[in-house]
Amino acid sequence: MAVVVPPARKGLKSKHQRLILILLAVGAMIAAALLAMSALKDQAAYFYTPSEAVAAKVEPGRAIRLGGMVVAGSLKREADGVTVRFLLTDGKAQVPATYSGITPDLFREGSGAIGEGSFDASGTFRATEILAKHDERYMPREMEGISYDAKTHKVEKTAR
């Protein structure tokens, strides 16, 4: 291939212009990265299991994801017909939770579910959204490889 030819010299001002553009771009990128990091610190919803949430004493109002198994016999429907109360367990701790809305089709007792929401002052987890098994194949990613025994309420993580 041809020999690399050095660029023709141009006026100082155009050099400046290029430099300014590059600095602007780099500055914007750095600012964006910093902003993203600080926002992630506040806004990323951490995933907890019930025992982790209890141990961490997650403050009320903070958006988190809480994942566990719906304890057999705990699923109750309120009189309004659209609010459900249930207990979520990971085998070590149980956390009361409520949800208003149409529950996913595979949300049932003894099955895995992830609630998105926050704790209220009384320690009940108020889910604004419920993620359950989507179909026979798909599981929420946090719930992979976890199984639940309805009789003993034992939750097991199968090794991968």
Place this chain on the structure above:
Amino acid sequence: MIAETGLAALWLAAVLAGLQLVLAWLTVSRGDQNAARLVRPVALAQGALTALAFALLIALFLRSDMSVVLVAANSHSMKPFIYKFAGAWGNHEGSMLLWVTVMSAAGMAIALFERGLDKATHYATLGSQAAISLGFYAFLLFSSNPFARLDPPAADGQGLNPLLQDPGLAFHPPTLYFGYVGLSVAFSFAVGALLTRKVDASFARAMRPWVLIAWIFLTVGITAGSYWAYYELGWGGWWFWDPTENASLMPWLAATALFHSVSVLAARDALRAWTIMLSVVAFAMSMVGTFLVRSGILTSVHAFAVDPTRGGFLLALLGFYIGGALLLFALRIGTVNEGRRFDPVSRETMLVLNNLLLSVILGLVLVGTLYPLLTEMMGVKVSVGPPYFNMIIGPFTLLLMALLVIGPLARWRRDDLKGLLRKIIPAVALAVVVLVAVKVVAGSQIGILPLLGLTAAAGVAIASVMPLVGRNLRRTPLFTWGMVIAHLGCAVSLAGMASDTAFTTEKLVAVRPGAKVDVAGWQVEFRGVLPIAGPNWTAMEATMAVSKGGGAPTIMRPQARFFSNPPTPTTESAQLTAWNGQLYLVLGDELEDGRWQLRLWWKPFVTFIWAGGGLIALGGLLALVGRLGRGWIRGRARARNAPGDEVLA
């Protein structure tokens, strides 16, 4: 035989891609005329072979040939015809075959139709395109063979995910792939121009239509995908900041930035290096998107680790092509002469700011999308969802919209600030009126982002048509119309988003048949539920009589469906579209006492979101037609002046 022929066609196409690369290399580096004559025919043959392979795969799905692994795993003989057809690309292997098919079709198109590009750059571009194709052929043949046989054949298939059994699926992924792959053309152009060191205005003019085509497809794909998610998932939302959605948004953001910067390069011969860089970034985003969706990493980093060949392969391709292009960029960019200068107050500066903002938004989406994957590798499970994205993308989008008010009114090269500010007075005035009016009407009910969103939408709506003021409309070029309409589309879409976010009314009830529910001035009478059956599903279907202000009722029928293969329940929502919004009904579960759960939404002006998306795409199309028309006229003139053979210097 069909499967074997398909596989053979793929291998042959891969060999031709290798040949195309070598021939292009000989042409560009040695000026070998014999090689030059062969490049295009080889590109055409390669395109024809992949098209054949893809057609054969479709044939296998239509015949429900259960001796093919892919068909057995993803299809079912009882599936309706259209989903057998669309099912061919509703899976990993098929979609990757679609990818290479589109890619080599793009190669064909470059070989056949590209006339504006410098000859040497043209060959280099075809070589680069072949190099990318080669990687994807390897991926397909070594880790994702769509034609693998199953022995013994399955009795019947496992069916297609019912969520995907929707007309939307038939067109959504191909549309996005046209966009993704279209960006590979821009990438190849950039690599070609770096190799031949010919980055200039005529290069930009040649590249622009390709970028526009990719961008139009991405716009249509994202808009359609958003509407599909809206009605199919039954959650009433139109954007979830789901990683698969972000995977299509990121290339779109990069492509949007790219065709704005390529316009600067074409019109003013400025922003050379930046445009080349963006071409690389845009295709990188396409590949990141493909990697995210196709590697299994989104289900879990562990799912990715379980089958690392595919994800690893894609990651290696990504690293190889993007790394290679960046290296070439680093080596060559010093030799690309600087473009022309411009003043701080000028159209160029506005477009630079547009590019900066789009890049920042792109970076923020990318970080938010990848962050959970990074933390999970370190053992911390985190989800990054709407709180992050809305909080951080919202303000930057508003800034971008503010820029959109003033940018298109600035003159190229130099403008005076006072005159420019005077031109935006009408837009700003209307924006302020809207701000005050909405605030007064809605009070504290409306959040700051939707409020400013409506304000910006009003401003942009006025400002977007300002470039037409004082012009003879019949002599206004088509691409100016395109710009106006696309920018107007941004305003329309933004208004829809803000209005839906701020003013949606939702009602969640459990009622017996015969009950009446009011939502936002609509009377909804729940008449009852009946079981019905479709070709491969059964459903409970509700009958709801909907009326407003005592008018004649309209019947709406939301369903709760149950698909048999694979066994999956889905929600089929029902929508009633009025001029000022949509009524959205979902049927829930039946309770023990005979009540049914119903979820009802009134979503004011929600349809503006997709109408705006359609306008944006239409604007792109007009710009494309306008540019191609002008390029064609120019090409004819050039051909008359300098008739010559395709000989390289």
